[in-house]
Amino acid sequence: MQGDEACAEGAIVAGCRVFAGYPITPSTEIAERLAIRLPQVGGVFIQMEDELSSIALIIGASYAGAKAMTATSGPGMSLFMENIGLAFMTETPIVIVNVMRGGPSTGQPTRASQGDVMQAKWGSHGDYEIIALSPFSVQEMFDLTIEAFNLAEKFRTPVVLLADEIVGHMREKVVIKLPEEVEIVNRKKPLSKESFLPFKPDEDLVPPMACFGEGFKIHVTGLTHDFSGFPSSVDPGVHWKLVKRLCDKIRLNSEKIIKIDERFMEDAEIIVVAYGAPARSSLRAVRIAREKGLKVGLCRLITLWPFPQRKFLEYAKHAKAFIVVEMNYGQIVREVERCVQGKPVFFLPKMGGDPHTPNEILNLIYEVNEDEF
């Protein structure tokens, strides 16, 4: 099964019942599959006139009580940005899939890239936090789509599945789990209509979510609002409290959100950092290096945002050097540099669509291994 198709199947298992999107290579197969699958499970598939309306529709659908998703690539992601802010501000659980292709602009439709990593984090205006996950196999396209829905529902926030064209288009064996075989998280519901305040958080900073038509009085706005949901956009205290809480519900829970796949890390002196398709080249390179007796490990980031900074602080205590492998001209490498306390960080960029070959990574490992630190 293709990665994009596995993503669609993951969405179905997670409980997604609304998809709105505008087709774009290399994400179109997600829409194609869901156009067939959603009606079979009583869901709704809508092809919209553009990306602006696609994300607007799924925000509305989520507020109507459905788990909703859209999928796109870089150019569509740029158009999503305004409404990603709206979803964050209105605490709307939605899942956005970005199967990354070469940018900027329309760039390389059929080729892979990891150029939208910083865009996912910083693309919309104002202070916000995003959750972004990076699959490196077809199986993970399935598994992490479910995870994305669970995180969105748990924290009432938009979650981005940041895949790349390679993982989206390759075919691999995938185990489709049944809904009863996986953990499915559904949004918290308010218990009582008495003195109900739609944006009053519980201790975990997440307010229970009342949806339209359930009999609660709710007002939803992108303007700064208090617990009542009505605008209060002049009072500095209200704004501070709201945006701080929205960010903190992700920042303070980051340890619960973050997932890392560590290979050969026990005694690693050189740590290769990679995610998505290049992590597969990196894994091969690290395996070969280990066979030659080099103390090299792989830290594969499954969660890109929030960035696992505490983990890297720990790594920095033992590791001698870091090698960051990504299919762009320098994005996650900046996060690594920020977190490793001045330890040397080497960067292996790649643009154009081909992933790094294991040899390219291996050569840098050898070079770094020769260096004296």
Place this chain on the structure above:
Amino acid sequence: MRWEVRISGLGGQGILLAGYILGKASAIFDNKNVVQTESYGPEARGSRSKTDIIISDDDIDYPYITSNNVLIALSQDAYNYYKDHVCENGIIIVDEDLVKIEELPRKNVRIYKVPATRIATTIGRRIVANIVILGALCALTSIVSYSALEKAILDSVPKGSEEVNLKALREGYNYGMKLLAESGGFQT
């Protein structure tokens, strides 16, 4: 064992479908680990089309070709372009009516010539040449089992075309066995 198979030709020859069927046969019915990737031009027909299938008993990290064991070339352009990527002692299978072997690969490679399109035409459907070549591949190598290919074909081809496709597989397999006997060689 890690097999790296490349199937290449022109858009319209069923290159990607052949790769899909081989991948499905190996992954689902032979229970191997498989990664299939593909590349093709924006044109629907006539541009260079290629799919790479990695088949392994172990988990597959790097999903692309590093040491191409088997190349199937169904066009002159594909043969010329990919022949030197085949590894030492690898094999190339060509459609002999579509590919002239004017220049040999630089490495020591065994070349098998199968008149796939001609066989397919005899069966009555030119477009099953891709299945003929899969039959030959099955005979010439131990990559995939015949029964797995059969099941994958039945799972993948349009309704009503099952019989002609299975016949194509059988004819291709028989031709491959004949080539193997003639060359006195062993299955790769």
